[in-house]
Amino acid sequence: MQPANRATVITPSQTLAIDAKAKQLKAAGEDVIGLAAGEPDFDTPEHIKAAAMGALEAGFTKYTPSSGIPELRQAIAEKLKADNDLDYEPSQIIVNCGAKHSCFNAMLAVLNEGDEVIIPAPYWLSYPEMVRMAGGEPYIVETTPETGYKLTPEQLRENISPGTKMLILNSPSNPTGSVYTETELVELAEIALEEQIYILSDEIYEKLVYGDAEHTSIAAFTDTTLANTIVVNGFSKSYAMTGWRLGYLAAPKEIAKAVDSIQSHSTSNPTSFAQKGALAALKGPQECVEEMRQKFDERRRRMFELLKNMPSVGVVEPLGAFYMLADISAFGLDSSTFCSQLLEKEKVALVPGVAFGNDRTVRMSFATDLENIEKALGRFARFCQSLR
Numbered sequence: 001m002q003p004a005n006r007a008t009v010i011t012p013s014q015t016l017a018i019d020a021k022a023k024q025l026k027a028a029g030e031d032v033i034g035l036a037a038g039e040p041d042f043d044t045p046e047h048i049k050a051a052a053m054g055a056l057e058a059g060f061t062k063y064t065p066s067s068g069i070p071e072l073r074q075a076i077a078e079k080l081k082a083d084n085d086l087d088y089e090p091s092q093i094i095v096n097c098g099a100k101h102s103c104f105n106a107m108l109a110v111l112n113e114g115d116e117v118i119i120p121a122p123y124w125l126s127y128p129e130m131v132r133m134a135g136g137e138p139y140i141v142e143t144t145p146e147t148g149y150k151l152t153p154e155q156l157r158e159n160i161s162p163g164t165k166m167l168i169l170n171s172p173s174n175p176t177g178s179v180y181t182e183t184e185l186v187e188l189a190e191i192a193l194e195e196q197i198y199i200l201s202d203e204i205y206e207k208l209v210y211g212d213a214e215h216t217s218i219a220a221f222t223d224t225t226l227a228n229t230i231v232v233n234g235f236s237k238s239y240a241m242t243g244w245r246l247g248y249l250a251a252p253k254e255i256a257k258a259v260d261s262i263q264s265h266s267t268s269n270p271t272s273f274a275q276k277g278a279l280a281a282l283k284g285p286q287e288c289v290e291e292m293r294q295k296f297d298e299r300r301r302r303m304f305e306l307l308k309n310m311p312s313v314g315v316v317e318p319l320g321a322f323y324m325l326a327d328i329s330a331f332g333l334d335s336s337t338f339c340s341q342l343l344e345k346e347k348v349a350l351v352p353g354v355a356f357g358n359d360r361t362v363r364m365s366f367a368t369d370l371e372n373i374e375k376a377l378g379r380f381a382r383f384c385q386s387l388r
């Protein structure tokens with residue numbers, strides 16, 4: 001049987017491939033340390049689990065409206081107002097099966113065949129593939145460590161063409177950990193408005209910011225920005241709920257309606273009882289979020305301290321999410337070779353930057369405990385030493 005063209009233009013996720021190799025070595029009894037994970041290592045807070053279990057016990061096991069239960073959409077609208085100063089009606093919010101699904105549905109709803117989508121690199125590896133699946137053309141713009149891996153207004157302006165439909169912005173960013181400041185966002189938003197391009201703002205890591213960094217939503221500046229932007233967020237990273245598969249988007253009315261239609265004919269509603277868990281996440285105590293953030297921050301500072309003192313390794317301090325990008329280009333190996341040799345020789349699993357559109361770097365996650373971080377970085381240093 002022949003797969004369709006749309007299936008052959010996409011490549012399988014390379015983060016999952018490395019992860020599989022590391023698991024295989026582990027199963028064979030090797031002492032592998034994985035810093036490749038893309039999810040919190042914490043368990044979902046108890047009160048959230050209890051709400052979902054309660055819903056199951058109460059028989060909340062049927063289809064819900066495809067766009068999500070009304071009380072959850074209401075709670076999300078309230079959250080977006082309180083945390084992000086965004087004015088949405090519940091009807092503009094669609095709950096999806098994870099923020100990944102939200103991004104994909106958003107693209108299906110706005111992209112026409114051949115529409116260009118500007119994606120700053122290093123990028124979250126699913127964006128270009130989703131754009132292609134939705135019929136669009138990814139247009140990659142490379143950022144550099146000098147700007148903290150952030151897209152500059154000049155870069156945005158230079159790369160907009162008549163075919164440009166959308167800009168994808170991910171702040172805080174996976175994989176770079178960079179967080180755009182309000183001033184930077186205002187400048188980008190102004191250009192997007194002027195040039196009439198849409199913004200897809202993936203804010204999944206909003207709660208994980210460190211030091212002086214603050215998260216601002218690019219949709220928050222004016223009514224026009226709000227009308228030009230689709231905001232994506234979810235529960236996976238803030239509440240350690242990756243396996244629950246719940247995310248959401250907030251969009252102008254006509255786009256929300258289109259996403260609802262797409263969803264109603266594809267996945268239908270996100271899991272009924274999981275939605276009750278998400279409701280508890282938003283309505284319940286928020287201390288759990290701050291506790292996890294502080295743990296991440298402690299690990300971040302330790303990892304950065306160890307990395308920044310390593311000769312020939314370049315690193316920009318991440319101010320958000322739970323990843324660090326290390327520039328290993330001085331060793332003369334491409335990122336995949338570097339990662340597979342590191343895994344083989346020192347049993348440390350990282351993700352090659354080529355997966356994120358940057359072959360000079362490797363991504364290490366600090367969603368693991370301090371002991372693992374110290375051990376892994378010790379091995380990483382020894383490996384780098386052996387290359388010099």
Ligand SMILES: *Cc1c(COP(=O)(O)O)cnc(C)c1O
Nearest residue numbers: 098099100124174204234236247
């Ligand atoms: C993890 C992640 C998501 C998706 O999370 P879901 O589990 O699908 O809610 C979206 N964007 C980025 C940048 C991520 O790292």
